[in-house]
Amino acid sequence: MVLTSSYNRGVRRLLSSASRNNLLSLRHHRPNYNYTINASRIMFSSASSSSEVGDDNIEPAFEDRIKPRVLILGSGWGGFTLARRLNKDLYDVRVISPANHFLFTPLLPSTAVGTLEFRAIQEPVRTIEGLGHYYQAKARDIDSTKQIVTCQDLYKGVRFDVEYDYLVVAAGMKSNTFNTHNIERLEGVVVFFLKHLFHARQIRNRIVECFERASNYTIPAVQRDRLLTFIVVGGGPTSCEFMAELHDFITKDVKKWYPELTKNIKLVLVEAGPGILGSFDKALSEYYLQKLKEKNIDVRLNTAVAGVDERYIDGEQITVARFADGTEINFGTMIWSAGLSPVKMISSSDFKLNRSRIVVDEYLRVPETKGRVYALGDCAASPDELPPTATVAEQQALYLADCFNKYYSAVDVTDEKNKDDEIPLPGNVTPYLMPFNALNFLNNVFCKAAPQFQYKNRGAMASMGFGGGVTDLKHTDLPSPKTTMSGKASYLVWSSTYLTKQLSLQNTILIPMYWFKAWMFGRDISRF
Numbered sequence: 001m002v003l004t005s006s007y008n009r010g011v012r013r014l015l016s017s018a019s020r021n022n023l024l025s026l027r028h029h030r031p032n033y034n035y036t037i038n039a040s041r042i043m044f045s046s047a048s049s050s051s052e053v054g055d056d057n058i059e060p061a062f063e064d065r066i067k068p069r070v071l072i073l074g075s076g077w078g079g080f081t082l083a084r085r086l087n088k089d090l091y092d093v094r095v096i097s098p099a100n101h102f103l104f105t106p107l108l109p110s111t112a113v114g115t116l117e118f119r120a121i122q123e124p125v126r127t128i129e130g131l132g133h134y135y136q137a138k139a140r141d142i143d144s145t146k147q148i149v150t151c152q153d154l155y156k157g158v159r160f161d162v163e164y165d166y167l168v169v170a171a172g173m174k175s176n177t178f179n180t181h182n183i184e185r186l187e188g189v190v191v192f193f194l195k196h197l198f199h200a201r202q203i204r205n206r207i208v209e210c211f212e213r214a215s216n217y218t219i220p221a222v223q224r225d226r227l228l229t230f231i232v233v234g235g236g237p238t239s240c241e242f243m244a245e246l247h248d249f250i251t252k253d254v255k256k257w258y259p260e261l262t263k264n265i266k267l268v269l270v271e272a273g274p275g276i277l278g279s280f281d282k283a284l285s286e287y288y289l290q291k292l293k294e295k296n297i298d299v300r301l302n303t304a305v306a307g308v309d310e311r312y313i314d315g316e317q318i319t320v321a322r323f324a325d326g327t328e329i330n331f332g333t334m335i336w337s338a339g340l341s342p343v344k345m346i347s348s349s350d351f352k353l354n355r356s357r358i359v360v361d362e363y364l365r366v367p368e369t370k371g372r373v374y375a376l377g378d379c380a381a382s383p384d385e386l387p388p389t390a391t392v393a394e395q396q397a398l399y400l401a402d403c404f405n406k407y408y409s410a411v412d413v414t415d416e417k418n419k420d421d422e423i424p425l426p427g428n429v430t431p432y433l434m435p436f437n438a439l440n441f442l443n444n445v446f447c448k449a450a451p452q453f454q455y456k457n458r459g460a461m462a463s464m465g466f467g468g469g470v471t472d473l474k475h476t477d478l479p480s481p482k483t484t485m486s487g488k489a490s491y492l493v494w495s496s497t498y499l500t501k502q503l504s505l506q507n508t509i510l511i512p513m514y515w516f517k518a519w520m521f522g523r524d525i526s527r528f
Contacts, residue, residue, distance in 0.1 A: 062163045067092045068413045069132070070404065071149060071164035073139045073345075075099050075125050078377035078393035079170035084503075085401035088130030090409045096135045096162065098154050100125050103197055105390055106498050107511070109242035112200040113207065113249040114523035120510040122197060123503050135162065139171065139345045144369050165413045168400065169358060169366075169375040171346060173388065176339035181307030181322075183336060190319045191308065191334045194238055203335060207246075208527040210332045211258050226318045227332035228264045233305055234338040235271030235278065237462040240288060242335060243269050247295050248465040253522045267297045268329060272304040272338070277470070279387065280460055281484050284470040291464060303327075308334070340388055346379055357381035362452040363425060364400055371408075371423025374400060386455055391435075398432045399453045431456050433477055436500055446479055461494045466519060469494045 062069070069092040072079045079095060080102035086093050101122040110116040125134045140159065141150040148161050175193040177183040183191055192203045210227040213219060219227075232243045247267060255262050269276070269292065276292075276299070277285040292299050304324040311320055313330075321329045342356040351366055351373075352359040358375040360366055362383055366373040377393035386392045407426040412418055428449035433456040434442050447456065459476040463469040469490035474482050485493060495515075502508040 065092060065414055068165040068409075069094060069163070070166045070168065071096065071162060072168045072170060073097070073149070074170035074172055074377070074379075075102050076170060076172050076377060076393065077102075077105070077390045078172075078397045079168070080123070080125070080128075081394050081397035082168060082170065082376075082401055083125075083128050083131060085398060085405075087405045087409070088132075090405065091166075092132040093128075093130070094133045094135070094162070094164075095125055095128075095131065096137055096139055096149065096151055097125065098136065098138050099196065100134065100136050101197075102503070104498070104502070104507075105195075105238075108194065108197075108200055109238060109245050111197070112194065112203040112242060113245045114204060114253075114525070115245060115248070115518045116511060116514045118197050118201060120507050120514055123507070127504075141345070142167070142169075142349055142351075142373075144350070144366075144373055147372065165372070166404070166408070167373045169346070169373070169379060170377045170393070170397070171343050171379050173340040173357075173378040174343055175336060176341035177336065178339065180305055182310075183305075183308060186308055186319070187336075190332065191336055194242060194335055194337050203333070205527050206333050207249075208525055211254060211261060211525075212527070214261055214264070215258055220314060220316055222313050222318065222330070223316050224261075225264055225266075226330040228261060229266040229268065229329060229331040229333075231268045231270060231321055231329065231331045231334045233270050233334060233336045235269070235273060235276035235301075236337065237277060237460075239269065239271075239335070239337045240276055240292070241463050242337070243267065243292065243297060244295075244463065244465040244468070247297065249523055253525060256522065257525055267295075268331075269297055269299045270303050270305060270323070271299070271301050274302055276301075277462060280462070280470060280472045281474050284472055284484050284486060287486050288462065288464065288470055291468065305338075340378060342379065351375075354381035363403070364396060364453055370421070371425075372413075376400060382453070384455060391458055392455060395432050395455055396453060399429055402426075402429045426451050429453075433458070435497065442479075446477075461490065461497065463491060463494045467491050 067090065070086060072083050072093065072095045075095055075097035079097065083093055083095050101124050104121040107116055107121045111118050111121060125131070135151060136154050137151040138154065139149050140152050143150070144167070147164050147167070149164065149167065150159060150161050152159050175195055187193065188202060192206065193199050194203065214224045214227045230246060232239050250262070250265055254265070275285050276289055289299060300323070306322045306324045309320045309322060311318055318330050319332070321331050321334065346358060347356060358366060358380050360375050360380050360382055364374045364376055364380065364382070365371055366375055376396035378388035380396070403426040408423060411421070411423055428451055430443050430449040431447045431454040432440070432443055433447050434440055435458050447454070456477040457475055458478060459471065459473040461469065461471045467488050469486070471485040471490040471493050473480055474484060476482065499508065499511055502511065
């Protein structure tokens with residue numbers, strides 16, 4: 001550990017005198033410093049000269065490793081799946097992510113209105129058996145030549161370096177505001193994204209806040225109408241499922257606890273394109289659209305949000321959504337789920353990008369990195385131009401885990417003699433068609449193995465609240481009828497599929513319990 005010499009002398013003097021006042025003084029007058037995890041010790045660096053102090057609780061030197069280190073950036077569908085599936089007897093697996101949990105994203109809209117509780121759809125990263133280490137930090141820079149990732153601690157902003165033998169970038173993407181006026185500035189106030197658990201918690205609190213404020217008899221009519229207007233931007237599955245969940249919450253819970261407000265509530269779904277659920281069969285998209293309209297939801301197609309303004313009407317400050325067609329709506333809550341953009345680390349990297357995603361080959365390798373750097377999931381641009389979905393990221397992670405466990409382990413990258421060698425291409429890998437681990441033995445029956453990654457279409461699903469939904473199996477590679485489903489049958493498929501895909505017994509038990517609670521007793525309307 002390295003400190004400035006003057007600061008070090010101060011520490012020794014204070015420790016010898018055991019002066020509480022001096023310790024407090026030191027706390028408020030210490031110099032600025034940065035951390036660097038490098039080789040065998042954590043370093044504090046400053047502009048002054050330095051001297052070394054104790055090495056307790058420091059991880060072993062990178063040069064002394066006995067297993068190749070696989071460093072994974074991200075804890076989403078790609079990163080978490082890969083970290084779980086890698087053979088820990090062969091690799092030292094480490095994860096860097098600002099989120100210390102995996103999020104089961106298909107159920108995220110349910111948590112925003114209280115159908116499910118937040119902890120029932122997440123799995124802590126540290127529960128991965130045999131995980132070498134987890135760093136709760138953001139990756140800021142990648143030096144693929146020196147094989148070092150520079151990170152920034154999530155709490156104090158301290159920067160540090162982590163070395164690797166193999167790097168897998170699974171950092172995902174963030175919500176894209178398309179530089180729409182005031183969206184970023186008002187995010188977390190009246191505009192909310194829906195990608196992470198903290199987003200769902202913000203939305204849930206905001207919804208309850210709007211109803212509590214609107215129920216106050218002193219509030220002006222213009223404010224009440226604004227607070228009870230909810231706009232969802234985007235026509236994809238997340239937006240549609242959230243709107244359906246919000247409608248269920250209003251008709252089954254708000255109607256019971258805030259009966260005087262139901263006549264003022266307005267739900268608006270805005271989509272810039274000609275239809276919703278664009279990746280689904282057209283008949284299913286039209287069916288879903290019709291069902292939304294039957295729920296008295298104002299669906300506006302071919303309508304883009306031009307901006308959000310803050311104005312004063314009758315002495316009251318309100319927020320107004322402006323649309324490209326010239327219309328306007330006063331609103332209290334806007335859920336923005338209208339596109340994806342790269343995280344800063346990827347957009348500023350030296351990797352070749354295609355539409356802001358890292359270019360990879362058919363083996364998920366980043367070109368010109370000698371097989372040491374890979375990318376998968378939303379942040380990767382594969383030759384097949386696959387969509388940024390959870391099932392793509394999961395299948396890519398399963399493929400890459402097999403490559404590492406079966407083939408790449410044959411190369412001793414810890415040996416300096418092999419430092420500059422190209423990692424050989426993998427042998428045959430069977431694609432993961434079946435969505436459940438219990439059925440993986442069928443992959444060899446219905447799929448042909450190949451060295452390259454092969455994506456298999458498992459179909460698409462979208463729920464419509466309790467008892468409704470759509471399922472598209474027309475283009476699936478599964479050994480099932482090439483058909484579509486809707487209504488209760490689709491909801492049964494949707495709920496049973498996602499329940500059986502849970503990664504822990506705890507959540508497999510909790511989720512149906514919360515479903516039953518919401519159906520039998522209603523959703524929680526507390527705000528805390």
